[in-house]
Amino acid sequence: MKTRTMYFKSNKLYILDQKNLPHKIRYVVCDNHKKVANAIKEMVIRGAPAIGCAAAYGFYMGFLTCKKKDARTMREHIKKIGDILAATRPTAVNVAWAVERMKMVANNVVGSGITEMREKLLSEANDIFNEDIAMNKKIGAFGAALFRKKSNVLTHCNAGALATAGYGTALGIIRRAFKDGKIKSVFVDETRPYLQGARLTAWELKEEKIPYFLITDNMPGYYMSRGEIDAVIVGADRITANGDAANKIGTYALAVLAKYHRIPFYVAAPSSSIDFSKKSGKEIPIEQRAPEEVVYIGGKSIAPVGAPALHPAFDVTPAKFITAIITEKGVFHRPYNFNITRLPAVDFIEL
Ligand code: MRU
Numbered sequence: 001m002k003t004r005t006m007y008f009k010s011n012k013l014y015i016l017d018q019k020n021l022p023h024k025i026r027y028v029v030c031d032n033h034k035k036v037a038n039a040i041k042e043m044v045i046r047g048a049p050a051i052g053c054a055a056a057y058g059f060y061m062g063f064l065t066c067k068k069k070d071a072r073t074m075r076e077h078i079k080k081i082g083d084i085l086a087a088t089r090p091t092a093v094n095v096a097w098a099v100e101r102m103k104m105v106a107n108n109v110v111g112s113g114i115t116e117m118r119e120k121l122l123s124e125a126n127d128i129f130n131e132d133i134a135m136n137k138k139i140g141a142f143g144a145a146l147f148r149k150k151s152n153v154l155t156h157c158n159a160g161a162l163a164t165a166g167y168g169t170a171l172g173i174i175r176r177a178f179k180d181g182k183i184k185s186v187f188v189d190e191t192r193p194y195l196q197g198a199r200l201t202a203w204e205l206k207e208e209k210i211p212y213f214l215i216t217d218n219m220p221g222y223y224m225s226r227g228e229i230d231a232v233i234v235g236a237d238r239i240t241a242n243g244d245a246a247n248k249i250g251t252y253a254l255a256v257l258a259k260y261h262r263i264p265f266y267v268a269a270p271s272s273s274i275d276f277s278k279k280s281g282k283e284i285p286i287e288q289r290a291p292e293e294v295v296y297i298g299g300k301s302i303a304p305v306g307a308p309a310l311h312p313a314f315d316v317t318p319a320k321f322i323t324a325i326i327t328e329k330g331v332f333h334r335p336y337n338f339n340i341t342r343l344p345a346v347d348f349i350e351l
């Protein structure tokens with residue numbers, strides 16, 4: 001896709017404002033970690049890998065704001081900016097993962113010259129960004145290889161270029177499979193309440209000239225029962241060691257429907273989305289967002305004044321409903337048993 005999700009230039013992070021898509025292309029300029037944290041919280045940028053990358057650049061800019069250069073002050077400052085960024089969105093593990101990587105480098109370079117500290121930190125943030133694109137392309141190739149025929153696939157939310165540093169996870173697979181002649185059409189769930197499907201996925205597919213149908217969130221069962229959907233592919237915000245996967249609210253219902261209709265249900269995510277420290281999905285914190293996001297669409301209320309609404313932003317799909325988890329390290333099947341020491345090194349994989 002031509003439009004970049006974010007880019008870093010002259011010590012500033014330019015974030016594509018996803019709240020205005022698909023109608024307006026506008027970048028929000030962030031020159032410190034607080035602005036980045038705010039952009040993540042407000043969902044100017046969203047999607048687990050994308051917010052991880054933004055947090056890494058935010059961390060770098062935050063590091064530059066440290067006034068005193070003695071080791072004690074710097075370590076306190078590193079902790080503070082890490083905490084601010086990590087608290088932005090609790091379900092996506094990629095933010096904490098990127099912040100941990102940045103903190104490790106920062107704590108190691110404290111005491112070196114200022115130029116060296118800056119260079120090492122910026123280079124780590126750039127690595128996090130570039131590795132994400134590389135991982136997505138590998139996920140795309142592994143995932144596309146699973147398709148034997150020209151298929152109709154359904155996706156939920158947006159796990160595309162906009163949700164990552166570029167290319168996308170679930171949508172990366174669709175991109176690659178389309179290129180390989182294996183996609184007939186994509187069914188795009190609108191994804192209430194934020195409409196990431198209608199606003200973002202539909203836009204990406206249009207840009208790429210991939211045929212799609214936009215459907216409302218209550219239509220998948222109808223199309224599955226008619227045999228019109230061959231596979232479901234979604235992204236993930238966090239996958240636990242047993243293979244349970246948190247993703248946009250509504251994913252669980254799709255997985256149950258897919259199981260009933262014997263349709264393969266794939267989860268695509270980079271290994272940075274696997275939380276090896278959590279045994280099962282029960283341990284994943286679920287972000288609760290403002291009820292107003294359910295009550296209002298495009299600034300207009302759709303319910304009686306004062307309607308009490310609920311807004312869990314994610315749900316957890318148990319591993320038993322997931323046909324395969326596609327990562328940059330390969331395709332995994334049940335029992336998942338993710339263990340960091342047992343994951344194959346990515347260099348072994350020939351694509
Ligand atoms: O609330 P969002 O838009 O950040 O939720 C995004 C999702 O649920 C995506 O499917 C997930 O982050 C994977 S993105 C590659």
